[in-house]
Amino acid sequence: MPSSLTIKSYCKTTLLCALTVLTIVTARAQSRKEYLLQKGWKFSKDEQEGAQANGYNDAKWESVTVPHDWAIAGPFSGNNDIQKVKIEQNGEKEASVKSGRTGGLPFVGIGWYRLKFKVPEFSAGKKASLIFDGAMSHARLFINGKEIGSWPYGYNSFHFDITSALKAGQENMLAVRLENLPQSSRWYPGAGIYRNVHLLVTNATHIPVWGSYVTTPVIEKDFAKVAIKTNVETGDQAFKPLKMVTIIKDPQGKTVSENTSTLTETDQLAFAQNLVVKNPQLWSPETPVLYTAVSKLYDDGREVDEYSTSFGIRSIKLEPGKGFFLNGQVRKFKGVCNHHDLGPLGAAVNTAALRRQLTILKDMGCDAIRTTHNMPAPELVKLCDEMGFMMMVEPFDEWKTPKVKNGYSLLFDEWAEKDMMNMIHRDRNHPSVIMWSIGNEVPDQSKKDGNKIAKWLQNICHREDPTRPVTAGMDRLDDVLKNNFASLLDIPGFNYKPARYDEANGKLPQGFILGTETASTVSSRGVYKFPVEFFKDKQYDDNQSSSYDFEACPWSQVPDDEFVKQDDLGFVIGEFVWTGFDYLGEPTPYDSKWPSHSSYFGIIDLAGLPKDRFYLYRSHWNPDKTTLHVLPHWTWPGREGQVTPVFCYTNSPSAELFINGKSMGKQTKNKKDNQTRYRLMWKDVKYEPGTIKVVAYDDNGKAVGEETVKTAGKPHHIELVTDRTSIDADGNDLAFVTAKVCDAAGNLCPDATNLLNFKVTGAGSFNAIANGDAANLQSFQAPMMNAFSGMLVAVINSKESKGQIQVTASAKGLKNGMIAITAK
Numbered sequence: 001m002p003s004s005l006t007i008k009s010y011c012k013t014t015l016l017c018a019l020t021v022l023t024i025v026t027a028r029a030q031s032r033k034e035y036l037l038q039k040g041w042k043f044s045k046d047e048q049e050g051a052q053a054n055g056y057n058d059a060k061w062e063s064v065t066v067p068h069d070w071a072i073a074g075p076f077s078g079n080n081d082i083q084k085v086k087i088e089q090n091g092e093k094e095a096s097v098k099s100g101r102t103g104g105l106p107f108v109g110i111g112w113y114r115l116k117f118k119v120p121e122f123s124a125g126k127k128a129s130l131i132f133d134g135a136m137s138h139a140r141l142f143i144n145g146k147e148i149g150s151w152p153y154g155y156n157s158f159h160f161d162i163t164s165a166l167k168a169g170q171e172n173m174l175a176v177r178l179e180n181l182p183q184s185s186r187w188y189p190g191a192g193i194y195r196n197v198h199l200l201v202t203n204a205t206h207i208p209v210w211g212s213y214v215t216t217p218v219i220e221k222d223f224a225k226v227a228i229k230t231n232v233e234t235g236d237q238a239f240k241p242l243k244m245v246t247i248i249k250d251p252q253g254k255t256v257s258e259n260t261s262t263l264t265e266t267d268q269l270a271f272a273q274n275l276v277v278k279n280p281q282l283w284s285p286e287t288p289v290l291y292t293a294v295s296k297l298y299d300d301g302r303e304v305d306e307y308s309t310s311f312g313i314r315s316i317k318l319e320p321g322k323g324f325f326l327n328g329q330v331r332k333f334k335g336v337c338n339h340h341d342l343g344p345l346g347a348a349v350n351t352a353a354l355r356r357q358l359t360i361l362k363d364m365g366c367d368a369i370r371t372t373h374n375m376p377a378p379e380l381v382k383l384c385d386e387m388g389f390m391m392m393v394e395p396f397d398e399w400k401t402p403k404v405k406n407g408y409s410l411l412f413d414e415w416a417e418k419d420m421m422n423m424i425h426r427d428r429n430h431p432s433v434i435m436w437s438i439g440n441e442v443p444d445q446s447k448k449d450g451n452k453i454a455k456w457l458q459n460i461c462h463r464e465d466p467t468r469p470v471t472a473g474m475d476r477l478d479d480v481l482k483n484n485f486a487s488l489l490d491i492p493g494f495n496y497k498p499a500r501y502d503e504a505n506g507k508l509p510q511g512f513i514l515g516t517e518t519a520s521t522v523s524s525r526g527v528y529k530f531p532v533e534f535f536k537d538k539q540y541d542d543n544q545s546s547s548y549d550f551e552a553c554p555w556s557q558v559p560d561d562e563f564v565k566q567d568d569l570g571f572v573i574g575e576f577v578w579t580g581f582d583y584l585g586e587p588t589p590y591d592s593k594w595p596s597h598s599s600y601f602g603i604i605d606l607a608g609l610p611k612d613r614f615y616l617y618r619s620h621w622n623p624d625k626t627t628l629h630v631l632p633h634w635t636w637p638g639r640e641g642q643v644t645p646v647f648c649y650t651n652s653p654s655a656e657l658f659i660n661g662k663s664m665g666k667q668t669k670n671k672k673d674n675q676t677r678y679r680l681m682w683k684d685v686k687y688e689p690g691t692i693k694v695v696a697y698d699d700n701g702k703a704v705g706e707e708t709v710k711t712a713g714k715p716h717h718i719e720l721v722t723d724r725t726s727i728d729a730d731g732n733d734l735a736f737v738t739a740k741v742c743d744a745a746g747n748l749c750p751d752a753t754n755l756l757n758f759k760v761t762g763a764g765s766f767n768a769i770a771n772g773d774a775a776n777l778q779s780f781q782a783p784m785m786n787a788f789s790g791m792l793v794a795v796i797n798s799k800e801s802k803g804q805i806q807v808t809a810s811a812k813g814l815k816n817g818m819i820a821i822t823a824k
């Protein structure tokens with residue numbers, strides 16, 4: 001690219017405009033400038049000899065934007081991740097051939113990215129750093145042909161000083177080589193630069209990446225002490241008597257506290273400022289109040305940097321026998337575990353998609369997320385701060401002893417401490433982060449010296465962040481009770497052990513226990529199987545599981561089994577259900593039965609549509625909202641006269657079922673019986689087409705609500721519903737449009753599998769599609785898919801122009817569905 005080109009024409013083809021005009025995310029006075037490197041990337045799969053060199057010809061490479069997941073385009077194939085393997089933690093005794101364990105997508109292999117860019121703000125005496133929020137995986141970075149660093153763990157954020165490799169006033173080349181090894185994961189990891197990349201330009205004297213640490217050591221009703229440690233760098237690291245002025249702004253932007261400090265030699269380039277906030281507004285899931293600390297750094301009277309840290313004021317405490325306290329109030333975690341993928345969007349991070357997930361979880365009454373089994377995207381942590389979710393941030397699924405052949409065990413010795421440090425330094429100012437986990441079901445639980453590794457990792461957490469407790473998800477209960485592994489943790493966390501909480505608590509010193517992973521009930525949205533019985537590892541010919549929520553794995557339970565223990569045992573401090581959302585990979589109970597390639601564990605399916613179980617959790621977890629949900633659907637041609645149980649999930653104590661106006665009796669929740677404590681069930685009713693109605697009653701027998709389900713007629717039209725009618729015209733925002741196949745009267749046709757085609761015109765474009773069927777091999781990226789249980793979801797992207805977006809769904813023999821979305 002000749003440098004003599006005018007800026008205008010250069011902008012059309014490369015990134016200069018992205019750097020200079022479009023994507024400066026922060027530009028503070030004369031000090032720091034931060035750029036989001038999203039546009040202008042070139043990408044090629046497979047090894048490309050010499051691709052790090054500036055002169056390499058990448059003209060034939062694909063043009064992509066970052067975040068980018070190279071594997072989500074598919075195609076799905078059982079050969080992409082075929083392996084003969086024994087999954088030990090599932091209790092398997094023999095190896096069997098498995099496909100779809102990691103999503104059936106082509107994530108294995110090498111990928112190269114190249115980006116040409118100019119940094120107008122970079123000149124002699126400036127510093128430049130590259131920050132990767134995550135790159136999958138084994139990243140090697142090159143600037144102008146020179147290797148400037150590598151970071152193998154694909155989930156972690158990392159940063160490198162690129163000052164010496166960067167050319168001022170000239171074009172630069174960033175090349176990134178990634179490589180995903182086969183058998184390196186137990187789920188779909190994604191592939192590529194799937195999280196954001198930032199370029200930071202500062203003065204030589206500046207506050208480094210993740211340079212502040214804010215704690216709130218004293219919180220009283222009328223004041224809180226805020227302690228802010230801020231590191232500084234001076235280029236050659238020589239001491240300078242720098243000055244820092246820090247203000248704290250309240251959520252309304254009003255300055256509520258201020259401190260000015262000057263470094264003395266003994267401070268060693270680290271400021272320690274103590275401020276006071278009067279009448280602090282406390283952060284909690286219900287009141288996610290955020291303050292901001294803004295620090296200005298002065299060198300010899302000249303402002304050289306400005307750094308903002310968002311934080312919250314909240315206290316956490318654990319007490320034996322009493323449990324977990326947030327701001328002095330006992331509460332139990334109503335949490336879910338989530339993998340990082342976003343269903344049809346793959347691993348490529350998107351704020352709108354994350355926000356939609358959290359909005360759905362909030363409605364369910366969920367207040368906590370465990371980021372299984374790896375570091376979250378920074379966007380998720382920020383949203384949890386803002387929307388009010390407590391987080392357990394977890395780095396690892398294995399330590400020294402492998403679960404998969406080429407997993408983290410290959411890296412552990414060299415990288416574990418560095419990975420922990422980055423995780424903690426990046427996220428320790430977030431009020432949403434309540435605890436660290438040091439690992440999930442690591443086989444080292446049972447190994448000699450496993451407890452020493454646990455102690456070492458916990459110590460790293462305590463050293464880098466003394467304000468948060470540490471847990472681990474343990475499954476080998478007998479071993480960890482004997483070998484001290486469980487007793488040394490701040491919080492003993494158990495996976496799938498409600499039946500043994502009492503015993504474990506009796507043998508442990510802490511006085512409380514957490515359900516780090518619970519339930520693992522399996523179901524397919526809108527699919528019901530007969531007879532309705534409790535099953536473990538049940539398989540059906542159609543690769544689906546029943547939504548009566550009675551099916552689990554040999555090691556896992558139905559939700560009710562965990563609820564009972566959570567409610568009855570005061571020392572149990574909450575649960576994290578496996579999982580909130582379905583995810584790509586781990587298609588238990590069909591691990592060995594292609595084409596299944598995504599999970600059945602989700603309370604919500606891969607398309608983001610709630611399964612029936614959602615309402616069971618909502619009825620129990622969200623006291624602020626009325627839940628009255630009835631299942632199954634009532635369109636069963638051929639089942640006339642056959643037993644077709646009806647269940648009701650409600651927060652009312654009792655309800656009456658009517659079939660075509662005839663009462664089937666009243667059911668009342670029974671605290672003494674685990675099966676009927678949380679759900680109302682009419683197990684003997686026989687199917688006849690028509691209308692089923694449940695009427696809910698309060699404690700006084702007064703009718704407080706009713707819900708009706710009707711037998712549907714033939715598919716007639718498509719109804720479209722969008723999660724948001726107005727989205728940002730920024731090219732990143734998304735609307736999720738649910739399509740329902742309905743009969744003439746507007747009833748959902750629960751068996752409909754019509755092929756729906758989407759057309760998007762105006763100020764938006766089609767992005768992705770999913771129907772939640774774990775065995776569906778249709779592409780997520782073609783604007784057509786068969787409905788599953790009558791529904792699917794299309795993801796619509798904004799462009800960078802304002803206006804109306806028209807979405808039309810059509811199908812043979814059905815009336816079109818249409819909806820308009822505004823891009824603002």
Ligand code: GAL
Nearest residue numbers: 089440441517520553556578
């Ligand atoms: C657990 C494991 C999770 C997931 C789950 C499925 O043992 O920690 O990652 O595999 O089982 O039930």
